[in-house]
Amino acid sequence: MRTINMTAGDDNGIVWLVKITRGATSWRFATKDITLSSNLWDGKALGINDNRYSLNEIGKRINIPGGGTMGEISTVTFSFSRYTANTFTNTFFNEFYPATAGLILVAMDVEVGLVWDSSTDEGDITWLYKYNIEEYSYSDNAINLICSEFSDFDFFDLPYYEIQTKVDNRMSYFVDAPDNSMGKSIPIVYGKPYQPDTLPFELNFTPTIRIGDKKYLIASHETYDDSETRIFEEFAEF
Amino acid sequence: MKLAITTYDYTHNKYRTFIESDYAQALGQFGLYPVAVRKSATTITGEIKDITFLESSPDDDTYIQIPQNEYIDLTFKFSNNSIGDIGVFSDAGPITITSIRILIDGEVNGLDYDVKFYNATGGTYSDHSYGIGTVRAMNIIQFPTGGAIELTDYTTGFVRIKNVSSTANYIRIYDVCLGLTDTVKTGIQTEAVYGNYGNTIHYNAQTRRAYGMPIRVLLEFSQKDIVWDGDNVFATLKGGRLYERWIDYISGSGRSNGWSTDGVILSPVGIVESILRDEVFTERDLNIDLIGGGVDNSFALNGLRMTTADYYNYAIIYNVTRNEKDYIADSLYGGGHKIIITANDHAAWDLDDKMFLTNIQGDNKINYQSFDVVNNTTNGLRKDWRFTGTIHQKENPSSIFTKLLYEMRAILFTSHGQYKLVALDEGAGGEDVWTEPLKTQGRYMATASLTPLDQLYNDYRIHYDYDYGSGEYRKTLFVDKDGYSDELTNGAAYQTICKNIYDNYKRINKFEYYCDWIISTAFATNTTVTYRYFTVAEYFFNKIFNWHSIQRLMVNWSTPVSSYLKYEVGDQVILNNTKLLPTGISNVSKFMIYENPIIPLPGAPLINFKLIDMTGA
Numbered sequence A: 001m002r003t004i005n006m007t008a009g010d011d012n013g014i015v016w017l018v019k020i021t022r023g024a025t026s027w028r029f030a031t032k033d034i035t036l037s038s039n040l041w042d043g044k045a046l047g048i049n050d051n052r053y054s055l056n057e058i059g060k061r062i063n064i065p066g067g068g069t070m071g072e073i074s075t076v077t078f079s080f081s082r083y084t085a086n087t088f089t090n091t092f093f094n095e096f097y098p099a100t101a102g103l104i105l106v107a108m109d110v111e112v113g114l115v116w117d118s119s120t121d122e123g124d125i126t127w128l129y130k131y132n133i134e135e136y137s138y139s140d141n142a143i144n145l146i147c148s149e150f151s152d153f154d155f156f157d158l159p160y161y162e163i164q165t166k167v168d169n170r171m172s173y174f175v176d177a178p179d180n181s182m183g184k185s186i187p188i189v190y191g192k193p194y195q196p197d198t199l200p201f202e203l204n205f206t207p208t209i210r211i212g213d214k215k216y217l218i219a220s221h222e223t224y225d226d227s228e229t230r231i232f233e234e235f236a237e238f
Numbered sequence B: 001m002k003l004a005i006t007t008y009d010y011t012h013n014k015y016r017t018f019i020e021s022d023y024a025q026a027l028g029q030f031g032l033y034p035v036a037v038r039k040s041a042t043t044i045t046g047e048i049k050d051i052t053f054l055e056s057s058p059d060d061d062t063y064i065q066i067p068q069n070e071y072i073d074l075t076f077k078f079s080n081n082s083i084g085d086i087g088v089f090s091d092a093g094p095i096t097i098t099s100i101r102i103l104i105d106g107e108v109n110g111l112d113y114d115v116k117f118y119n120a121t122g123g124t125y126s127d128h129s130y131g132i133g134t135v136r137a138m139n140i141i142q143f144p145t146g147g148a149i150e151l152t153d154y155t156t157g158f159v160r161i162k163n164v165s166s167t168a169n170y171i172r173i174y175d176v177c178l179g180l181t182d183t184v185k186t187g188i189q190t191e192a193v194y195g196n197y198g199n200t201i202h203y204n205a206q207t208r209r210a211y212g213m214p215i216r217v218l219l220e221f222s223q224k225d226i227v228w229d230g231d232n233v234f235a236t237l238k239g240g241r242l243y244e245r246w247i248d249y250i251s252g253s254g255r256s257n258g259w260s261t262d263g264v265i266l267s268p269v270g271i272v273e274s275i276l277r278d279e280v281f282t283e284r285d286l287n288i289d290l291i292g293g294g295v296d297n298s299f300a301l302n303g304l305r306m307t308t309a310d311y312y313n314y315a316i317i318y319n320v321t322r323n324e325k326d327y328i329a330d331s332l333y334g335g336g337h338k339i340i341i342t343a344n345d346h347a348a349w350d351l352d353d354k355m356f357l358t359n360i361q362g363d364n365k366i367n368y369q370s371f372d373v374v375n376n377t378t379n380g381l382r383k384d385w386r387f388t389g390t391i392h393q394k395e396n397p398s399s400i401f402t403k404l405l406y407e408m409r410a411i412l413f414t415s416h417g418q419y420k421l422v423a424l425d426e427g428a429g430g431e432d433v434w435t436e437p438l439k440t441q442g443r444y445m446a447t448a449s450l451t452p453l454d455q456l457y458n459d460y461r462i463h464y465d466y467d468y469g470s471g472e473y474r475k476t477l478f479v480d481k482d483g484y485s486d487e488l489t490n491g492a493a494y495q496t497i498c499k500n501i502y503d504n505y506k507r508i509n510k511f512e513y514y515c516d517w518i519i520s521t522a523f524a525t526n527t528t529v530t531y532r533y534f535t536v537a538e539y540f541f542n543k544i545f546n547w548h549s550i551q552r553l554m555v556n557w558s559t560p561v562s563s564y565l566k567y568e569v570g571d572q573v574i575l576n577n578t579k580l581l582p583t584g585i586s587n588v589s590k591f592m593i594y595e596n597p598i599i600p601l602p603g604a605p606l607i608n609f610k611l612i613d614m615t616g617a
Helices: B190-197 B268-280 B368-375 B397-408 B491-505 B536-548
Strands: A014-022 A025-030 A034-036 A039-041 A075-081 A109-116 A126-138 A142-149 A188-190 A209-212 A215-217 A231-233 B004-009 B014-019 B064-066 B071-079 B095-106 B111-119 B124-132 B139-143 B149-151 B155-163 B171-180 B233-236 B283-291 B298-302 B316-319 B324-334 B337-342 B354-358 B389-391 B410-415 B418-423 B432-434 B446-450 B459-467 B472-480 B510-514 B553-560 B572-575 B590-595 B606-613
Touching: A025 A039, A075 A126, A188 B268, B064 B155, B268 B354, B268 B368, B268 B397, B268 B410, B268 B418, B283 B337, B368 B418, B397 B410, B459 B491, B459 B536, B472 B491, B472 B536, B510 B536
Parallel strands: B432 B572, B459 B510
Antiparallel strands: A014 A025, A014 A109, A034 A039, A075 A142, A109 A126, A126 A142, A188 B389, A209 A215, A215 A231, B004 B014, B004 B233, B064 B171, B071 B155, B095 B139, B095 B149, B095 B171, B111 B124, B111 B155, B283 B298, B283 B354, B298 B337, B316 B324, B316 B354, B324 B337, B410 B418, B446 B553, B459 B472, B553 B606, B572 B590, B590 B606
8 A cells, every 4th residue: 555645635636746857856847836845846837738637647557357467567648838937848958868968868767746735845745656758759839758667677688697708707707618508598596496304305406507527507696505606516437 | 515416318218316425415314215115914015116216206196005003114124235235335334324204194193103123133223112192294203313223234124103093094104215324335237226126116096096115216326328418417406596685684674574694585475576686686797996995895896887875775795706795885976986885894805806786776676565464484475385496598577577476376566666566365354445436427437347258267277396307397286177186175176166167157268377486395394393295386276276266356446536546556445335246245355456547637636446356366
């Protein structure tokens, strides 16, 4: 259950807030001019258009009935009006790329939240979701942003390490590994493949990678009862 | 590292297991070897005919059953440097038996067992009698409790196990092993050994029970003509990845969930959290480019991404050049350098040492309380679940999580950038009650429907215990209208439900799933004497069956924002409205929210919740 930071005054109107952040700098927009902790939130930027705010629906979906396990990456779109009186968007052209030395808007953090209309304190804000800007476009009267929730999982796979001989990173650099081991992922092992304390004895196995003469690699991390090495050697003689 | 490995023996066209010579010692000196099971009392029949390899797929269905007031003698033969025909010890000295373990299943209130060993002339080496009161499901009895049995001459011995229960219950013996201090030497012609005993176990076709011991050879020896390459060598080990510091501390404060740093990560929730913190929240391929003047805990790292002060606090830093790790107490940006301060001094760390960081911002990005609700060892909703698996082929973390979460029946999502984990279980009570959805033109903004018929199953097959060596799933649980797996406690009831679905809906709908993370496990809850057999696969099967054997009610329910903003996906509530919900569900069932889109309409914002009935989940 979400914690609501401002409980009193919830019968007042809602002021929706959008904040774009880059380091210590932020751009603040709202559905109504409001000053919170001495910071002005630009109320004319998130205006009403066709009886709706430019902010579209915000929320979360998980397809639990169909067996879904992870929330979908939600998106939000909104537009800023380019009134010259607006504090944060009046010089839009000159602040962001492709203006010379302009900041890159894409990938900046965007937070969406709300306060009740009576609030004067930023601590009252209940932040709902956090996004990254994915696309922006503009016209002579509006700036349009499409934002998606940031995914920690984009653009990389696991396991991270794979056998290689190009860089001695002390993790995956094995010069004696045979050719057919090159590029193989170094496993990540969880659980307890062997059950030494139970009967009947159950053996489960985990794949290894040959990294040298009679040497095999099991994992890229420390394992139980393995204070020295991730590598074991084949028996010397039989 | 203590390892067993298995490899494909091209000569004999099968997988074989090999154990390092000191492996058995390290594991408590247990080696399995043939035990002759002889006819003893009136109803026990059968005789060992087989020695099987220690395959990675032991047959759990084989056991010896001992009725009330019956007993069985497990006999052994030794010479002064060998056990039967199977092994020659490394020297001709005495054989020392440190312990005997027997796995027994049953529900009896009395069990006696005697241990006797005799020398060649009939003299007695040892003669011990033991008794225990109550035998519950899957107990291990172990003896002697002190010292060891040393055999210096040809000998025979036996363990007599007698069911002295006052009630007419049986016990079943599943396995026997001896602990030995000696190691078995090379030079055994393994084929000859196996040839001595044949290759069959006797089964009673009617009872489907094997009246023979499933004998397994733990110590086996390779042959020179076996080809070893990178694709046919597999390892086993006592435990995979360990919990890091984050399981005990969050942002410097204590965290209590029953798990501890350096404990093996066994639980599925622990695996999810570890993948996030140890694999996802990382920065790698770093190196030290500056060492703080005069102090041993200040290092500038080349390759760090962020300059924000304190951003790396409580991350774990690994110096892979030195094979050391620590956690970061402070981090800052100054003089053009990204600097971290380690919690401890590291005088030996040097320029260009290779580093990587894990758990970066993990304490802020994970709602650890939600993980602990499911994972804590006291009353966690998955506290008894144990997963084992290896990530060894490149895969996006999303797909890894999808399988993990599905097999533990949980959901993972972010709320304002923080990961939350919720078990898909029916609420335990205390849920808020909703009574009135919004109205439009005098009508409720609410509708209800059932889950689609194609998600109503009545033929289940869940395969588990994946063997990386053979590439096969070694076990399957099933139920349909015609039968069920013996292992399923609720099998008969499930079969009835499957048949009812068939009768009512006139269809057979098959559910089949292959588990990545559930193996055949016998996990100890106590490392000394008492053991309990946990069947994680059955836990999962029960969850899946309960979820998919009924059509569940799904409700769309619109509310105003202000008083309902606090409800998130994964929260459960009770809906109390007899105009919208039938008797027995209204004000009874718990519904989980699975969608909560907020529509920020000027003047009349609303939330269009979607909820699903969690009864029996």
